[in-house]
Amino acid sequence: MKNAILFLVFCLVGYSTCRADAAAPEETVYRATTAADGVQHVKMEGGGYFFKPNRVIVKMNVPVELTLSVEKGLVPHTFVIKAPEAGIAVDEELSSTAKSVRFTPSATGKFPFYCKNKLLFFESHRDKGMEGVLEVVE
Numbered sequence: 001m002k003n004a005i006l007f008l009v010f011c012l013v014g015y016s017t018c019r020a021d022a023a024a025p026e027e028t029v030y031r032a033t034t035a036a037d038g039v040q041h042v043k044m045e046g047g048g049y050f051f052k053p054n055r056v057i058v059k060m061n062v063p064v065e066l067t068l069s070v071e072k073g074l075v076p077h078t079f080v081i082k083a084p085e086a087g088i089a090v091d092e093e094l095s096s097t098a099k100s101v102r103f104t105p106s107a108t109g110k111f112p113f114y115c116k117n118k119l120l121f122f123e124s125h126r127d128k129g130m131e132g133v134l135e136v137v138e
């Protein structure tokens with residue numbers, strides 16, 4: 001009991017300390033390969049609150065087809081990646097029905113993707129772990 005109260009006080013004093021205890025989503029890596037059709041096909045699933053895989057490695061100057069879907073649920077999710085320097089601009093609403101987006105990365109680098117949704121004063125989905133990195137390599 002004493003520990004519980006202590007924990008509660010701890011939480012009230014330092015909210016960030018408690019947040020640090022929340023398990024970070026583990027890294028799931030997918031390295032794309034170029035299929036016979038000359039496209040790098042990447043399947044990605046999202047949900048509360050993650051993207052899987054959350055680290056995607058693709059080759060530069062080879063078209064990428066991202067097939068996106070989210071688990072069935074009431075909470076709406078999106079997929080956003082803004083990397084104009086690499087010719088990538090995606091901002092899509094997601095559903096449990098898979099949706100494909102295509103782009104051809106024109107520069108190498110690490111570009112973050114995330115869900116832009118947020119409910120009122122709560123943390124954004126991105127802050128809750130709904131984010132990842134698209135890594136473009138040569």
Ligand SMILES: [Cu+2]
Nearest residue numbers: 077115117125
């Ligand atoms: Cu979301």
